[in-house]
Amino acid sequence: MYRYDEFDLAFVKQRVKQFRGQVERRLSGELSEDEFKPLRLMNGLYLQLHAYMLRVAVPYGTLSSRQLRKLAAIARKYDRGYGHFTTRQNIQYNWPKLVDVPDILEELATVEMHAIQTSGNCIRNVTADHFAGAAGDEIEDPRVYGEIIRQWSSLHPEFSFLPRKFKIAVTGAPNDRAAVRFHDIGLQIRRNAAGDVGFEVIVGGGLGRTPYIGVTIREFLPKQHLLSYLEAILRVYNQLGRRDNIYKARIKILVQQTGAEAFRDLVEDEWLQIKDGALTLPAEEIQRIEAYFAPPAFETLEANQPAFEARRFEDRAFARWVRSNVTPHKAPGYACVTISLKPEGEAPGDASAEQMEVVADLAERLSSDEIRVSHEQNLVLPHVRLTDLAEVWEALEANGLGTPNAGLVSDIIACPGLDYCNLANARSIPVAQRITQRFSDLKRQHEIGDLKIKISGCINACGHHHVGHIGILGVDKKGEEFYQITLGGSADQNAAIGKIIGPAFSYDEVVDAVDSVVATYLEQRREGERFNDTLARIGHAPFKEKLYAAA
Amino acid sequence: MSLKHTGLQVVTANRLRQGDVVYLTDGGSWSPHLNESRASADKAVVEAMLAKAAEDVAARLVVAPYAFEVVEIDGILQPLSTRETIRAAGPTVRADYRSTPPDPKQQVKAA
Numbered sequence: 001m002y003r004y005d006e007f008d009l010a011f012v013k014q015r016v017k018q019f020r021g022q023v024e025r026r027l028s029g030e031l032s033e034d035e036f037k038p039l040r041l042m043n044g045l046y047l048q049l050h051a052y053m054l055r056v057a058v059p060y061g062t063l064s065s066r067q068l069r070k071l072a073a074i075a076r077k078y079d080r081g082y083g084h085f086t087t088r089q090n091i092q093y094n095w096p097k098l099v100d101v102p103d104i105l106e107e108l109a110t111v112e113m114h115a116i117q118t119s120g121n122c123i124r125n126v127t128a129d130h131f132a133g134a135a136g137d138e139i140e141d142p143r144v145y146g147e148i149i150r151q152w153s154s155l156h157p158e159f160s161f162l163p164r165k166f167k168i169a170v171t172g173a174p175n176d177r178a179a180v181r182f183h184d185i186g187l188q189i190r191r192n193a194a195g196d197v198g199f200e201v202i203v204g205g206g207l208g209r210t211p212y213i214g215v216t217i218r219e220f221l222p223k224q225h226l227l228s229y230l231e232a233i234l235r236v237y238n239q240l241g242r243r244d245n246i247y248k249a250r251i252k253i254l255v256q257q258t259g260a261e262a263f264r265d266l267v268e269d270e271w272l273q274i275k276d277g278a279l280t281l282p283a284e285e286i287q288r289i290e291a292y293f294a295p296p297a298f299e300t301l302e303a304n305q306p307a308f309e310a311r312r313f314e315d316r317a318f319a320r321w322v323r324s325n326v327t328p329h330k331a332p333g334y335a336c337v338t339i340s341l342k343p344e345g346e347a348p349g350d351a352s353a354e355q356m357e358v359v360a361d362l363a364e365r366l367s368s369d370e371i372r373v374s375h376e377q378n379l380v381l382p383h384v385r386l387t388d389l390a391e392v393w394e395a396l397e398a399n400g401l402g403t404p405n406a407g408l409v410s411d412i413i414a415c416p417g418l419d420y421c422n423l424a425n426a427r428s429i430p431v432a433q434r435i436t437q438r439f440s441d442l443k444r445q446h447e448i449g450d451l452k453i454k455i456s457g458c459i460n461a462c463g464h465h466h467v468g469h470i471g472i473l474g475v476d477k478k479g480e481e482f483y484q485i486t487l488g489g490s491a492d493q494n495a496a497i498g499k500i501i502g503p504a505f506s507y508d509e510v511v512d513a514v515d516s517v518v519a520t521y522l523e524q525r526r527e528g529e530r531f532n533d534t535l536a537r538i539g540h541a542p543f544k545e546k547l548y549a550a551a
Numbered sequence: 552m553s554l555k556h557t558g559l560q561v562v563t564a565n566r567l568r569q570g571d572v573v574y575l576t577d578g579g580s581w582s583p584h585l586n587e588s589r590a591s592a593d594k595a596v597v598e599a600m601l602a603k604a605a606e607d608v609a610a611r612l613v614v615a616p617y618a619f620e621v622v623e624i625d626g627i628l629q630p631l632s633t634r635e636t637i638r639a640a641g642p643t644v645r646a647d648y649r650s651t652p653p654d655p656k657q658q659v660k661a662a
Binding site: 049095418424 | 565567568569570571572608611614615631632633634637638641642643644645
C-alpha cells in the first residue's frame, strides 16, 4: 500500500490545523455561514437533513487494517457507532458534531487519511477496481495510476474551482468493475498491438439528470503522458465548461454540446503545448509508486485445495457463499472475498464499528493486511488463501457479514435518500430493505442469479439507478414518494443506460413491481441468459404487460 | 393519504455546534421536539419567528433556518411533507438511528 511521505504528512497535518482554525473562527463569529460553507465543503463536511455529515476519502478504495480500525474508533467515539460506505469507495459519518470534526480529522491524519476533496467543484477521490492487484483478468494494478493522479490532483491550484465536481475512475481489467464509462474521465488500462501498456481515455460519462456513456477520445495513451493528457482535458473543461447553469456544468454536457471529435481536437491541441513537459512521468517515478503496490509475497500453492473442496462439498451454506462471494485470484490457491454489507433488512453499505473491527482483524491475519471498499458498497478481502476461506466465512457469519448475495438481487446499491439526504425526494434505503425481505429466500436468489438493482432517491442518481439492470428512481408527487422503474442499464464493459418502463409506482407498490419484473425475467429467460440478454431479446413489452396488467 | 393545507407554520434550524435539528418554541428557545415548537398561521407571526431565527444565526446558535407547514391533529403537530416528518423523527431505516432522544415525559407516562 501507499505510505505517506513527509510531504503528504505535512500537508494533511497543515490542513487539519487550518480547518481547526476555521471552525474556531466560525464559532467565534469571525466567519459567517456563507463564508464558512465552502471551507467546510473543501474538507468533506456537509450539513444534511438531520445533522452534519463527514465524508472521508478512501483513496482508490484501499484500506489497511489499522486504517479500518481507526474508522471504527471514530464511528464509536464521535458518531453513533456506524459508518456508511459509498458508491465512490468512501465512508460517510452521518452524525458528527461540528465541534468534534477537527479532532476527527486529526485522528484520521494519524493513519494517513483525510476528507480533502471529497466535496466541492474539484477533482474528487479517484476510484478503482476493488479487485485491483488481485484479479486474474488484470493487465496492471490501476491503483498505481490512482495514486499518481491523487498526487497530481490534490490541491491542484488550477483545478480547485472547476465548473463542477470531477470524478476519475481507473480499471486495469477488461471486465470493468469500476464503471469507467460513467465517470468524467474513465481510464481503461490496455495493451496495444506492440505489447505496450497504456490507457484508453474515456471522457464525458456520467449519471445524474442527464446520463451519458463516456466516449473514447484516445484509444491508447502511453503511460508517460498520463498526467499531461489529463491536464489538457481538465484545462479545456475548466475554460469551456459552463458556469452559468449548475445542471449543465459537468464535462459530459460540454462533450455532448461540442461534439466528441471537436472536443478531442481541443484536448489534443492543448496537449501538444504541454506534452513532454514537466508533467511527463519518468519510468522511475512510475516504478517508485509501483513498489508501494507490490503484491504481497504469495505462497506457492496448489490451485486445488482438498480441504477447501471437502468443506464446500459437505457444507451447503459455505458452498453457497463461495459461489456468490468468492472470486478467482491471480495467484493459485488464493481468492478474493466480497463481504456483503447488504444483509436482509439492513441499510446497504452500513457497517457498525464492531463489524469494521472484525473485518480489520480478518484482513490483518488472513488477507495481507488489506481491505477494499467496492463501489457496490461492499467490503473486499483481496488476498485470502483458499484454505482460510472457511475460517473467514465463519467469522463473517458470526458478525452479520456472511450474507451470500454478492451480485444477486439483494446486493442493492442505494443512495442515503430521504432518510439522510437534504436533496432527496424519496427514500431509497427502506425500499432496498423491503426488496431484500421480499427476496429473503437465498436459494431463490441464487436461482435468479446475477441481477443488479440500484436505487436513487432523486435525479442526482447517487444510487446509480440508470445503470441498474433494474433501476429505481424516487420522485416526489405532491409530497408523496413515487418510484420510476428503468430496465436494461449496465455499468460494466457493456455500458448501457436503462429505459423507463412506464408510470411510477407508489412506495407501497414498488416492491411488487420489482417482483413482477423479476418474475417476467424468470418466465422468459433462456438457458444462460442474464437479465439484460433476455430484455434485449424480448424487449420491454412483456415486462410492461405483466407490470401494468392489474392496473 | 394527503393532509389539507392549513397554513400553520413552524420554524426549524440546526444547532451550529452540534448540527442537530431544532424547532423554535413559544418561549423563543430551540427544542429538539417538533411538538414543543411554536406554530402559527399568521404571516406576520411567522415573519417574526424567522426574524428571531436570523438573530440566533447571527448569535451563532443555529444555522440554516426555514419555515415549513404543519397540521395539528389531536393537539399533535405533524408535518405535511414526508421530508419534514423524517427530519423530525429521524431516519426510518432503524430505530436506533433516530435523531431525537426518547421524550422523557412520555417515558414517565409509560412507567
